[in-house]
Amino acid sequence: MKRNNLTTSVVAGLAAIAGIASTANAVELNPDGLGQVLLYPYYTVNEGQQTLISVVNTAEVAKAVKVRFLEGYNSREVLDFNLFLSPFDVWTGNIFALSDATLSGDGAAIGTADKSCTAPDKNRWTGTIPGSTVPYNTFRNYAYTGRNVDTGPTGFERTREGHIELISMADLAGSLASAVTHRGGVPNNCSVVQSISPQNSLLVAPTSGLFGAGGIVNVSQGTFFTYNAEAIDGFTNTVLFSDQSSLTPSLAQAITGQDGTGQDIATAYVFGTGGQLIRSDYLAGGTPNNAIDAVSAVFMSSNLYNEYNVDSSVGSNTDWVVTFPTKRFYVDNQYLQVPLRGPGAVEPFVFTFGEDADGNGDGLSCSEVGILQYDREEGAPTEDSDGFSPPPPDQPPSALCREVNVISFLNIPQGSPAPTESGVLYSKLVANIDPYASTGWLNLDLAADSAHVSRASIDGDVYSGLPATGFQAVNYVNENVTEGVLSNYSGLFRHRASRSCANGSAVCS
Template sequence: MKRTSLTTAVIAGIAGVAGISNMASAVYLNNDGLGQVLIYPYYTVNAGNTTLLTVVNTTAQGKAVKVRFLEAYDSREVLDFNLYLSPHDVWTAGVVPVGGGAGVWTNDNSCTVPTVPSGGAANAYPFQTSAFDGGVTATDGGPTDVSRTLEGYVELIEMGTVTNATNNSLKAITHGSNGIPANCAQVYGAWNGGYWVPSGAADIASPTGGLFGSGAIINVSQGTIAGYNADAIDQFYLAGTTFHTAPGSLTPSIASATSTTSYVFAPSPVSSIPTLVTTTYALGVDAVSSLFMADSLYNEYWTSGGTAASSEWVVTFPTKRFYVDPTIVTGPVIADPPFDVVFSSRNGGTSCSPIGINSYDREEKSPGGTINFSPVKVYGNALCYEAQVVTFNQGTGASKVLGSNLTANINPGANNGWVQIDLYSKAATQHILPASYTVGSSNVFRGLPATGFWVANLVNGNVGGVLSNYSALFRHKLHRTCANTAGSACS
């Protein structure tokens, strides 16, 4: 990465041992679901699926929010726009097939700039290819056609709260008694030669958080829906910061955190008791990565029975692009830790990180021999994309549930059980956030920055005249480890 030294802000201390809600000026992953940044780990329109997204503003303030859809290979942007939420507002949108790719539409009245089409899926705005086909950004060695947009993930980033200070912007975006904002044309015009062109700070105050969101993968023909909560990152910005940019701007991104100190609960390599680890980084992206660092992912799988059960795991690396994208990193082959190689054509349009797999059935037995992805690849077991799907007992081809083509299959030797994906030990010197990224700290988090979930479908078909298909979704369980450079517990 083109790492430059940044001025490090003075970070306030912890107000009480467990007083997370009172901790000032440090970014953290809010397990209660509210934040300034929301990460939706996966969208798909493959295999008859569509994806529904919602975001809720729980506060009495208006919100300016950057909405960004990212494709799954290398997290190149496929659509970006600004969303303006009135107090206590909800915005909803659907990601649907459009041509050979995906697109978005909404029947929601909240203001967006540009305007997101309404009127049904047939009017959806198509996701764009210019960030990976060479039109705007240099190609990265991955596919250049619109099919690359069929699956990916989403980030929503608060840019500031909307006020009436000079131009009555909050009044313009606030819904009236008819459920329609008073004047979306005003905020559209503010970016079209109006008052936000010279300065996006007009009528914008500091972000305050309080956003939460959800995603749901819906298959109408099968009669299934699997929903998840978005990951919530809070205190992304230092107090007094605003980051209100024009629609289409690549900033703010998840790397734009001005709060470069992170708080993470993690045990040491020699203890199972987690401690609150405080680490200041030179770059905001490393602070955010530390929130997601895990040395192991755990979850279950079901693949047996008369219900024709199928199980798939989504594994997403929400900050990976800032360590592997060839337009960001300086080296032509080796990526910046915690990842391994640059995403490029010389690597087959992938960026693979080796992982380990441990599998157990429901009677605590582990099959003999080595558990491998199939088909066996020359680089061994690895996760090669920014968002991918791990399947179980499925073989090759698109996955059965999510329809993903970015897959790795595990044949665990049993129909049902649980699996550990080891994100650290197969590349222990590379899969770390090194102390060199920090400011005055020896803390080293192990593994890779990951999120995701397990989705299961149980398909009975028509039972007694009733469509009897079911789906379920469960977030991954993560194990974290932090050791200082001497191998002792972090602080």
């Protein structure tokens, strides 16, 4: 049964009267940045760049966290490990290209000088970065080669850009907490937590309190693009600890409570564009298991909005990162258990990854989008000049075809080939928009394809669009600071979004 439509202020007031938190048992995208799950929408090591990541435990309890790195085509995993955070701990890492550290290989790796416990232990990682004592671990291609081939690239270059997720698996009690707690900056005994049984009674349901940040830095160019990790709160009320499988825990394991029959459910709380608080419930842990839809719901966007600046007079250029953090659960043949290149994608997506179909193909899972550009004075291009430029062959004129997409705004002469990398982040996951003006803004319509609608919640809520996150990265180049001196000024701005949710003929509530 649907709940009454309550504004945020009314919900907050009722919660205060009742002495409860209004979203204590629901998946939500926490606007304050604290949560159980952290999503970092982009990492890259292209063209001398490195990506710095950090996670902070603000809680007075120790935590076990799964750290997972996912490549940008189909979000196949390239590395994961378990991280154990002491109360009030900070963990940091640096993703870099092997070649930039004078190591052999075309891929990427993660290095860290942090002392927090990991499993596997850092003395079992690949080695130490040359000229230092810092351990590093190389990213792997096992998940998309051999029997795991998915029609995308198979080389190690595929590991060079993607996205990251951190999932709280459990809080630690007793001797487990003592083992990871730092004394003089060093954990007491990491070996205690490196072979924990998932049934250990000292593993308790994870609480909130994590926040994180990422930064893409190019030391030689002097650019630094920084962002806050997206924080999902209320993700789980049960222990999700695993050291046996790289695929668990996953974003598809959200669980927030039970319905009246004892069936596990995953509830999502989403703020509608009109300010209403929408509650959507999904079956979890049984058949069907639609728990991933609760996570997707908090990212569902009918439109993304942001600016661009490609003014040659100030040396500016712009990239947009658009990441679909849950897409693999709807398009990857391994999750869907369908034949490679065969159909079977789940809404709101249309094609499985690599599906042999018009508008798709190897290494792709295309979603048609609408592109509405404006300059700063309300001007807009004619319809026939809109779309990606040059148009990609055998695809819709405006389609985002990967899990991580980087949209560049480069003026490509008519008849010239499409760019092979973006203008700011040097991404190979690039789609280009011919900018209408030197400065302006873009409305990316994710609901342009009528097929982009979510599966219905238990109560019948249906969201239009796609589950997306990301940011605008803009760089300004000043070649005239003084003779022989060049300066870069970089900025990053999170996308804004609108949402559309319907329940039959009514607005969701």
